[in-house]
Amino acid sequence: MDAPSPASPAADDAEAPHRSGFACFVGRPNAGKSTLTNALVGTKVAITSNRPQTTRHTVRGIVHRPEAQLVLVDTPGLHKPRTLLGERLNDVVRTTWAEVDVIGFCLPADERTGPGDRFIANELAGLKRTPKVAVVTKSDLVDSRALAEQLISVDRLGKECGIEWAEIVPVSATEGRQVSLLADLLAPMLPEGPPLYPDGDLTDEPEQVMVAELIREAALEGVRDELPHSIAVVVEEMLPREDRPADRPLLDIHANIFLERPSQKGIVIGPKGKRLKDVGTTSRRHIEALLGTPVYLDLHVKVAKDWQRDPKALRRLGF
């Protein structure tokens, strides 16, 4: 990967070269990475939730600008691995870091920088050539004084860990504050080059994976903290229903929700199947919004015993 050359502050914008490349947001679980990705791209592509470590697949969002195309790669959080899946997730994170043109390190404005941030910062410090931008997220949750203190503390964290921040930017993804400025700052750090994706593309993630993520997100709503890593969703089939008039299409989607243990079934299905029904209704709404077509969603809950620890099961589930 080429080292990015600094943007030339050309007086005539038409003279400025087009730039394109990859960026990823890193940070502790819940730091606001997915929400920021969505805010930059302007549509729901990465799943968000108020529980940590829900982002599993590498979902890309694409920011189109006249002068640059920024491809956002959304990674899962780096965390202490306890299972084979945990280790694989961390490998995915590190591989992604090494491949992007710029890294945005997300640190929430409303939480003090701590050992979790330091762990990530130390890992980042090892990537000498990649520019790193510190993004202080959730700026709407604190007053200006607390925000200033956080910016200073992030600056200090960089110095202590041997990182020279290319920028330190406060943003609020939910309020849309400084989100566009962040894109402006990231763009000049990309290498010169033509757009990597056609105009209008928001993501190159296969539709089935995004659909599976939307179902997983709905299935995780309101369940116990231990459950997130025990749920995997596989879309078995997505087919347009035959014999439908052209103006009333229907897409049939069959998906399986995999759990690790039979005891988890009750949690996901709920009394008289009510929870599962809600999961279906919620995710169908999101899938229809994503794909722009009415959907018939057929969901099944299955147990794949200890799938997190079983390499064969992991492969079957797409890891």
Ligand SMILES: Nc1nc2c(ncn2[C@@H]2O[C@H](COP(=O)(O)OP(=O)(O)OP(=O)(O)O)[C@@H](O)[C@H]2O)c(=O)[nH]1
């Ligand atoms: N008030 C406020 N809340 C935010 C903002 N950005 C994210 N959040 C909330 O913070 C929580 C975590 O956000 P995510 O975007 O899912 O965080 P993440 O870093 O992707 O989390 P993982 O997938 O667990 O790594 C969610 O409840 C968001 O709604 C923000 O700018 N302002």
